[in-house]
Amino acid sequence: MPANTTLAQDQATLLKLWAAMGGAKQTLTNGSDDVSRWLGITVRGGRVTKIDWCECKPPLSGIISKEIGNMSELYYLGLDDNAYWGNS
Numbered sequence: 001m002p003a004n005t006t007l008a009q010d011q012a013t014l015l016k017l018w019a020a021m022g023g024a025k026q027t028l029t030n031g032s033d034d035v036s037r038w039l040g041i042t043v044r045g046g047r048v049t050k051i052d053w054c055e056c057k058p059p060l061s062g063i064i065s066k067e068i069g070n071m072s073e074l075y076y077l078g079l080d081d082n083a084y085w086g087n088s
Helices: 007-020 025-029 066-070
Strands: 041-044 047-052 061-064 076-078 083-086
Touching: 007 025, 007 047, 007 061, 007 066
Parallel strands: 047 076, 061 083
Antiparallel strands: 041 047
């Protein structure tokens, strides 16, 4: 799987991850197309560098998709106090 190289690719990956974990799109995006305004997302240098989905209300649950590995500039992933599992 090739690594993401653009913010648009990071955005698509985030939407897939969020949906796989049972999150409603509106909750993640806050009605904005600007990824830097999304719940728990930090963008630096035109790429997603941080995901902080700790203590989401309601808690997220589901599969952590292997596509998260495509986010080549991601340096922090916070998923505490939710219910996740991986896939093969």
